[in-house]
Amino acid sequence: MPLTLDRRAGLEPARREPASGPEPARSRAADDSEGTRRETRVGEQTTMSEPRRLDTPLLARAPRTAEEAFGPAPAGEDPILGELAAAALAAAVAGATFAAERLGAQRTGVGTKSSATDMVSEVDRGSEALIAAVLAELRPHDGLLGEEGAERQGSTGVRWVVDPLDGTTNYLFGLPSWSVSVAAEIYGRPVVGVVVDPSLDETWSAVDGRGARCNGATRRVAEGRSTLATALVATGFGYDAERRSHQAEVLRSVLPSVRDIRRFGSAAIDLCWVAGGRYDAFYELGLNPWDAAAGSVICREAGGVVETLPGGVLLAATPGLAGPLASLLRSAGA
Secondary structure: OOOOOHHHHOOOOOOOOOOOOOOOEOOOEEEEEEEEEEOOOOOOOOOOOOOOOOOOOOOOOOOOOOOHOOOOOOOOOOHHHHHHHHHHHHHHHEEEHHHHHHHOOOOOOOOOOOOOOOOOOOOHHHHHHHHHHHHHHHHOOOEEHHHHHHHOOOOOOOEEEEEEEEEEHHHHHOOOOOOEEEEEEEEEEEEEEEEOOOOOOOEEEEEOOOOEEOEEEEEEEOOOOOOOHHHHEEEEEOOOOHHHHHHHHHHHHHHOOOOEOOOOOHHHHHHHHHHOOOOOEEEEOOOOOHHHHHHHHHHHHHHEEEEEEOOOOOEOOHHHHHHHHHHHHHOOOO
């Protein structure tokens, strides 16, 4: 069914705003799922050191056009989806390039948010500012929700949900599992998702109704490969000590019932890896909207089941494993 949107409020191709411009994205001091956000700067310096120059081109395999990334639009598709897809790709690639260029540089603006282990850096903030600027240029009347505080109310029914650096701890410690995630929602439902993983030079993308792709190639979940006992399952842990303790207890019950567990530290990548068949399933308690919005679209379009269980656990799995794993998690107290 075609999507119905208010096209009076800026859904036509973007044009330059008058001097007053659209409402700028503002910083948000909101509560997250683990308590009140707070930020503590580590050290006195706040100036970014010079980026490290890379010897190889960044994102050399990344799709350069929306059609390469998402595939051709099917007949009858609402044109707004193509517009959102192009904007999502441009914003996500810009943020990922910004972060990748600074990988390994001396960090001088690292702080914490919800706990001493919930890290944030000047790269998170810079990537989000760049993504917000790209989206404001291309889609000036849409809403925006970013992990690091960028927020703008929109008038179109479209809201962008952005994680400018998912896996910040991995990034800061030099571990190759971090990503940039950009999703578009229409009236609260995610319909476009892009996750860029510079470490593997992979750009995952999906539009509602077109399927999921990685670097332009179609991807599907590994339906039929595993039973619950042979399933490779990914998970993640929160930052609050009490929540971690509860998650560890759940894991004690889950681990003996599956093939094995993996934990890489980027929920966006985890969801994409379910979509691409690298995992059979993924679950995690306490994810925020920006953690899962884009990856959920990609996994769903790859044929996966994505649902939130009672208690707040996000579950993504092949259709055949979703029910058995959900039952196991409930019995484990998740």
